[in-house]
Amino acid sequence: MKVLIVGSGGREHAIAMSVAKSSKVDKIYCAPGNAGIGQIAECVPIGAMEFDKLATFAKETAIDLTIIGMDDPLVGGVVDAFEAEGLRVFGPNKAAAILEGSKAFSKDLMKKYNIPTAAYENFDNPEAALAYLETAKMPIVLKADGLALGKGVLICNTLEEAKAGVQEIMMDKKFGSAGNQMVVEEFMTGREVSVLSYVDGKTIKIMSSAQDHKRAKDGDQGLNTGGMGTFSPSPFYTKEVDDFCQKYIFQPTVDAMAAEGRPFKGIIFFGLMITEDGPKVLEYNARFGDPEAQVVLPRMKNDIIEVMEACIDGTLDQIDLQFEDNAAVCVVLASDGYPVSYQKGFEIKGLENFEDKDGYYCFHAGSKLNDEGKIVTNGGRVLGITAKGADLKEARANAYKATEWIDFENKYMRHDIGKAIDEA
Ligand code: AMP
Ligand code: GLY
Numbered sequence: 001m002k003v004l005i006v007g008s009g010g011r012e013h014a015i016a017m018s019v020a021k022s023s024k025v026d027k028i029y030c031a032p033g034n035a036g037i038g039q040i041a042e043c044v045p046i047g048a049m050e051f052d053k054l055a056t057f058a059k060e061t062a063i064d065l066t067i068i069g070m071d072d073p074l075v076g077g078v079v080d081a082f083e084a085e086g087l088r089v090f091g092p093n094k095a096a097a098i099l100e101g102s103k104a105f106s107k108d109l110m111k112k113y114n115i116p117t118a119a120y121e122n123f124d125n126p127e128a129a130l131a132y133l134e135t136a137k138m139p140i141v142l143k144a145d146g147l148a149l150g151k152g153v154l155i156c157n158t159l160e161e162a163k164a165g166v167q168e169i170m171m172d173k174k175f176g177s178a179g180n181q182m183v184v185e186e187f188m189t190g191r192e193v194s195v196l197s198y199v200d201g202k203t204i205k206i207m208s209s210a211q212d213h214k215r216a217k218d219g220d221q222g223l224n225t226g227g228m229g230t231f232s233p234s235p236f237y238t239k240e241v242d243d244f245c246q247k248y249i250f251q252p253t254v255d256a257m258a259a260e261g262r263p264f265k266g267i268i269f270f271g272l273m274i275t276e277d278g279p280k281v282l283e284y285n286a287r288f289g290d291p292e293a294q295v296v297l298p299r300m301k302n303d304i305i306e307v308m309e310a311c312i313d314g315t316l317d318q319i320d321l322q323f324e325d326n327a328a329v330c331v332v333l334a335s336d337g338y339p340v341s342y343q344k345g346f347e348i349k350g351l352e353n354f355e356d357k358d359g360y361y362c363f364h365a366g367s368k369l370n371d372e373g374k375i376v377t378n379g380g381r382v383l384g385i386t387a388k389g390a391d392l393k394e395a396r397a398n399a400y401k402a403t404e405w406i407d408f409e410n411k412y413m414r415h416d417i418g419k420a421i422d423e424a
Contacts, residue, residue: 001022001024001305002025002026002027002061002063002064003019003027003028003063003065003066003305004029004031004057004058004063004065004067005019005029005031005033005037005041005067005069006030006048006066006067006068006073006078007048007068007070008030008033008034008037009069009290009365009381010291010294010332010381010384011070011288011289011294012030012033012034012069012070013034013294013363014297014363015069015288015293015297015304016040017040017297017361018304019067019305020040021303021304022305024305028041029042029043029044029063030042030043031044031047031048031054032044032047032048034364034366034378035369036362036367038369048070048073049072049073051073051076054066054078055081055082055085058085058087063087064088065089065090065305065308065309066087066088066089066090067090067308068089068090068091068266068287069288071147071285071287072147074091074100074101074286074287075101076094077097078091079093080094090266090308090312091265091267091286092264092265092266093265095261096262096265096286097286099253099262099264099286100147100283100284101147101286102146102181103143103145103283104145104181104183107185109256109257110256110281112256113252113255113256113259114252115256116277116278117280117281118187118188118273118280119185119186120185121184122181122184123181123183123184125170126166126167126171129166129182132184133159133166133184136162136184137186138156138158139155139187140155140162140185140186141153141154141155141156141186141187142156142165142166142169142182142183142184142185143182143183143184144169144175144178145178145180145181145182145183146177146180148176148178150214150224150226150227151175151224152175153224154168154169155187166182169182188273188280188282189275189276190273190276191234191273192211192271192274192282193234193236193237193274193279194209194210194211194212194230194234194270194289195209195210195245195250196267196268196269196270196296197250198311198319199254199266199316200265200314200317201254201258202254202255203317204250204251204268204316205307206246206321207296207321207323208232208233208296208323209233209234210232210234210295211234211236212229213227213228213229213230213414213417215228216334216339216414218415223339223340225334225338225339225380226339227292227381228413229330229331230289230292230330230417231327231396231418232292232327232328233323233327241274245279248279249272249281250268253281264286265312266287267285267288268286269285269286269288271283271284291363294361294363294384295329295330295386296328298328298361298388299324299328300321300323301323301324302322306319307321324388326388326390327389327390327391327392328387328389328399329392329395329396329398329418330363330386331400332365332381333383333408333413334382334412335379335382335411337410337412338381343377343409344377344379345376345378346376346377346408346409346410347376348367348382348406350407351375351406353402353405354402354405359387359389360387360388360402361384361385362384362385362406364382364383365379365381365382366379366382367379367383376408377408377409382408382411383406385402385403386399387399387402396417396419399417400415
């Protein structure tokens with residue numbers, strides 16, 4: 001089989017690594033890819049939003065399966081563009097990807113189908129939002145409706161902050177048209193857990209749980225980022241929590257989408273808050289998490305192509321999804337200054353240390369091959385260093401050991417990924 005992966009981050013590198021393990025696959029392409037993905041796939045210089053070019057490439061190259069890694073093309077309808085050409089593609093179509101593409105849609109869906117989530121109101125005009133805030137309890141959460149690179153959520157402690165947030169999102173349009181609508185939501189406290197799942201339109205199979213660290217600095221300080229590190233599984237995702245989520249969240253979400261005439265095929269990523277009143281949905285995503293994929297996929301025992309084909313064909317009920325009985329930790333190596341401003345173009349040294357090391361992975365996010373043939377930094381999040389271990393403690397020690405094998409100027413990382421867990 002020939003497989004095309006669309007995207008260019010650590011998530012797509014982790015997907016490519018899983019695809020490369022499949023006995024069914026002869027050749028992998030990635031558009032646009034990055035320097036690390038280029039070591040196991042042929043990178044083609046087509047952007048993830050260039051749907052026509054992607055579909056033409058898939059046709060001319062006789063690609064058997066295209067896997068969409070990123071949210072923007074999914075929400076924009078890349079799957080519809082491929083299907084219109086009779087091409088086989090893994091991911092939700094535009095009608096289903098709205099689950100991630102519009103927070104107002106997903107909140108209304110949860111309300112209609114009694115799926116536990118924070119209480120909320122949707123607004124499409126700032127005056128009404130401001131009037132509502134006057135009587136609302138603080139802290140409160142403001143969310144731009146559309147995609148905003150993971151930055152469209154503001155947690156406001158005071159009425160003044162909340163008013164300034166409405167100004168930013170709806171009036172100054174800091175997140176562009178993503179702020180045409182806004183969700184105002186009750187603030188929840190508890191443990192956050194990410195649960196990724198495969199879905200075939202009617203059946204859902206849950207992957208091993210994970211947890212992200214979104215803040216830039218140790219101790220969950222600093223600005224929100226795309227994610228500075230992850231671990232899997234989460235000890236807070238207990239059997240009891242799983243039973244509840246299976247019954248009240250996972251299958252009900254799949255059934256709700258089908259009932260709305262938007263059957264979902266692909267990955268649903270449930271962002272959950274385990275509150276005192278039980279698990280509630282923080283958000284849905286319509287793709288693998290990044291860096292969640294970097295700890296979940298290395299632990300998956302199944303052939304990923306078989307699972308993805310079952311999602312497309314509606315035969316997921318016949319798949320026995322299995323994960324290794326161990327743990328994994330991913331520490332992101334970033335460019336100092338991320339997520340605000342940072343320099344690029346520094347040579348990444350030590351990549352060869354990962355060759356032939358079982359249980360250690362160096363996933364590339366922001367890297368590129370320069371004109372001199374050197375791999376250099378090319379983004380805020382540069383690499384995801386993942387290691388497995390018998391348990392989280394061992395995986396964590398292994399991952400931090402492996403971060404020392406890599407060196408580049410302005411290398412920055414958090415030192416407490418998974419640490420709260422050791423102490424829990
Ligand atoms: P989201 O993009 O919706 O996952 O939001 C980003 C982050 O904001 C989440 O990972 C949470 O840490 C936080 N967050 C979102 N919604 C809420 C809420 N209702 N209560 C508390 N924290 C929230
Ligand atoms: N790590 C969070 C996300 O992928 O949305």
